[in-house]
Amino acid sequence: MKNVDKYARGYFMPPEMSLNWAKKEYITEAPTWCSVDLRDGNQALVVPMNLEEKLEYFQMLVEIGFKEIEVGFPAASETEYVFLRRLIEDNLIPDDVTIQVLTQSREHIIQKTFESLRGAKSAVVHLYNSTSVAQREQVFRKSKEEIIEIAVSGAKLLQKYAEETEGNFKFQYSPESFTGTEINFALDICNAVLDVWKPTADNKVIINLPATVEMSMPHVYASQIEYMSNHLDYRENVILSLHPHNDRGTGVADAELGLLAGGERIEGTLFGNGERTGNVDVVTLALNMFSHGVDPKLNFENILEIIEVYERMTKMKINERQPYAGKLVFAAFSGSHQDAIAKGMKWREEKDCEKWTVPYLLIDPKDIGREYEGDVIRINSQSGKGGIGYVLEQQYGLDLPPKMRESFGYIVKDESDKFQKELLPDEIYGIFMKEYVNVSTPVEFLHYAYTKSDDYETKVTVNIKGEVEELTGFGNGRFDAINNALQQKLGIQYSDLVYKEHAQETGSKSNAVSYVGITAADGSVYWGSGIDADIMTSSVKALCSAVNNLLKG
Known part of the structure; x- marks a missing residue:
């Protein structure tokens, strides 16, 4: 392709290789899940959800089993502000569910964010600012020190307004565009925020490391996460969270390897809805764990109902080959x-x-x-x-x-x-x-009767092209006698008769099903089947069906 030389690898490997994650075989326990469908996913929709839709979607997330749900950016949207107040004032948030809101590091936004959270029983306030080289140089045109000051001042404001606001609050910080940030600078800015919050065992904080833009292969992201996990201050009191996007199509792999590397929490969306190519797909990630015998602590036993709500609320469609959820993912045509x-x-x-x-x-x-x-x-x-x-x-x-x-x-x-x-x-x-069952042309079976002597003598009544005839045959059983009678009357020969029978369904009223295969003189095999309440009748009907198929060639 043309223009390949214009692209450079914009990510940063850790200063020391961190590969302990590669020694682990699989994820042994579910992370803490945080759904960001109602914020990150919703802001990516052509037509964002209205208030009633957000309420229904929130209830579905609760039923699935999410214990942390990011409900919006209340300072940036009146709908999201009203939605959050409705959740709190109408007591719609279960006691074991924590809501999360997003805020930039700007005082008027932080102030309005805490206004929206007044009375919340349990809420995470998620502070972020962008830290990547591209963002620092091109968007903010600020030095590293100035970018750190944005984060630190925001962290202090969170403390200030949390103390002044009724409710129970936890803090989270994200160095947005982490994957395009020098690793040591990402570490410095996270540690600077931690020095403000000083987390304890009773008051842990969340450090969220997003693949805001997926820039590397998954093993690089895992090495970045492991390095951060090993070097963060207050590590025992920090919950390390991951927020992978899917720009390179490996969001699930980023999340899985990131969990092996020390991640304890995942932010993602149902079916990967999100900006550009989307967020990490929580359904795929959770059911991947399920396939390894690990309980994901989320319930997708009613996946079709979840899909119905998702498609109705988002106006988006699940791809037919979407893992686990697509209409064709379990289908075999081959x-x-x-x-x-x-x-x-x-x-x-x-x-x-x-x-x-x-x-x-x-x-x-x-x-x-x-x-x-x-x-x-x-x-x-x-x-x-x-x-x-x-x-x-x-x-x-x-x-x-x-x-x-x-x-x-x-x-x-x-x-x-x-x-x-x-x-x-x-x-x-x-x-x-x-093609096969109770075929009645040109020979229609009507009924039979037999007597047993040295050979079974059987009389079978048939309708051949509109004429009813009674045929007599002899054999070592009723079926053999009828078989001989038909061959003699019709002037045909066949051999290698194959016969099978079984009940079509259990119970005394079940039908009997018989299958008959016959081989003509030229080697061609013809099949017939009979279904009747009487096993012998079903057998004769199967034979007549096979004979009729032979006669029709």
């Missing part, structure tokens, strides 16, 4: 994938497995409210016999013989290819019924 999933599911049933190990499915879709039917096995022209057979078995109780699955699979794939569309389960079932 024949080999479908076959592996179907066999994996059967293995679980047979072995009564405790752990989830089904091929191609990272987690059990049912654990987040998704269904196997319509979510996992999806049928189109790329599908195979395993997936098609799985759909019929799971939804309609039809367990086809393996070779019949293969034959039917070609019919379904041709149908999908012909109309260039995915086939729904009901459509697949309809094709099966039309």
